[in-house]
Amino acid sequence: MNRLWYIGIFILVIAGVIAGVILTRLQVYAAPEQPIMYSHKVHVEAGIQCLFCHTSAPKSSLAGVPSMQKCMGCHNTIDTDNPEIQQVASYYESGEPIPWVRINLQPDFVYFDHQPHLGAGLNCETCHGEVGQMAVTRQVEKMDMGWCLDCHIKQPEDKVARLADCLACHK
Numbered sequence: 436m437n438r439l440w441y442i443g444i445f446i447l448v449i450a451g452v453i454a455g456v457i458l459t460r461l462q463v464y465a466a467p468e469q470p471i472m473y474s475h476k477v478h479v480e481a482g483i484q485c486l487f488c489h490t491s492a493p494k495s496s497l498a499g500v501p502s503m504q505k506c507m508g509c510h511n512t513i514d515t516d517n518p519e520i521q522q523v524a525s526y527y528e529s530g531e532p533i534p535w536v537r538i539n540l541q542p543d544f545v546y547f548d549h550q551p552h553l554g555a556g557l558n559c560e561t562c563h564g565e566v567g568q569m570a571v572t573r574q575v576e577k578m579d580m581g582w583c584l585d586c587h588i589k590q591p592e593d594k595v596a597r598l599a600d601c602l603a604c605h606k
């Protein structure tokens with residue numbers, strides 16, 4: 436009887452640990468709700484390039500989210516009966532930017548820049564996954580220090596000291 440009791444508690448603890456691990460992973464991968472139901476899949480399948488909208492990725496630290504002007508450049512004429520598009524238009528008319536919820540975000544004490552990564556020939560997908568197939572954008576990598584370093588130490592030997600230096604990412 437006593438032994439069964441211990442086994443029961445043991446199973447409960449294990450189940451709790453597993454549930455905890457699953458929940459923390461879900462937090463990383465869950466997509467936040469956005470003000471407009473924007474789908475990358477629809478736009479990328481229509482043949483629009485990532486850099487057409489995320490213009491500043493190769494030249495600055497931020498990739499940037501496109502302006503409402505850019506959306507309206509197409510949606511003045513495309514899919515204008517869609518209530519989601521009408522909502523984009525009403526943000527545009529009010530001059531109030533669309534309050535997109537940020538998905539991939541580093542803490543302030545981390546320095547990240549898109550430019551050297553794209554300059555080194557990495558694709559968006561390496562870090563962001565198959566965004567072009569996502570109806571709702573979500574984070575795919577847990578972008579912690581281990582993840583950054585794991586790739587930095589695999590770079591050509593003469594660069595590793597610079598890329599693994601604390602001050603590369605903590606300025």
Ligand code: HEC
Nearest residue numbers: 473478483484485488500535537538539559563566567572
């Ligand atoms: C028509 C414009 C458009 C195109 C094309 C586009 N995006 Fe986006 N992207 C957006 C908008 C708008 C958002 C903000 C809404 C969202 O997160 O879904 C966004 C958000 C993102 C985010 C998340 C930003 C964050 O908050 O962390 C990533 C990553 C991203 N895009 C990558 C890509 C990649 C990779 C491609 C090409 C495969 C691409 N985008 C093509 C408009 C675009």
Ligand code: HEC
Nearest residue numbers: 485489492497498499500539540541547552557558559562
């Ligand atoms: C080496 C990994 C890596 C690659 C490659 C990469 N990103 Fe990012 N991206 C990140 C990280 C890390 C963040 C969060 C940065 C921060 O919070 O300072 C981010 C943030 C973003 C954001 C939201 C913030 C912003 O910069 O506006 C967008 C949009 C984005 N990436 C789009 C892209 C696109 C488009 C490409 C390809 C052209 C790309 N990324 C390539 C790692 C990467």
Ligand code: HEC
Nearest residue numbers: 471472473474477481483501505506509513514519520523
């Ligand atoms: C280069 C042209 C172009 C740009 C720029 C563009 N879109 Fe679109 N968008 C399209 C096309 C094409 C469709 C598909 C229309 C259809 O299915 O009838 C679409 C569809 C949509 C839809 C409906 C999606 C669905 O599930 O059917 C929404 C919402 C949308 N776009 C929002 C936006 C937002 C927000 C922006 C700016 C960040 C934007 N679009 C920028 C071309 C564009």
Ligand code: HEC
Nearest residue numbers: 546547548551552555561578582583586587590597603604
């Ligand atoms: C998939 C591989 C990969 C990942 C993941 C990655 N990086 Fe990098 N990183 C690179 C490469 C490649 C370079 C360019 C090396 C060179 O200069 O040739 C680079 C360069 C940098 C630089 C410029 C360093 C300098 O002194 O020139 C910074 C800063 C940086 N990365 C920060 C980060 C941070 C922060 C993360 C995690 C959030 C990260 N990186 C994730 C591959 C990666």
Ligand code: HEC
Nearest residue numbers: 542545578579580581583584587598599600601603604605
């Ligand atoms: C390639 C980029 C990179 C390098 C190099 C790097 N870090 Fe980090 N570090 C990060 C990122 C990203 C985070 C935030 C995510 C996290 O907490 O893992 C971080 C977080 C931290 C934190 C806070 C941890 C926490 O739990 O809040 C400390 C402390 C830290 N780094 C110290 C260092 C020291 C010391 C070095 C040098 C031995 C170093 N880092 C090198 C990217 C880097």
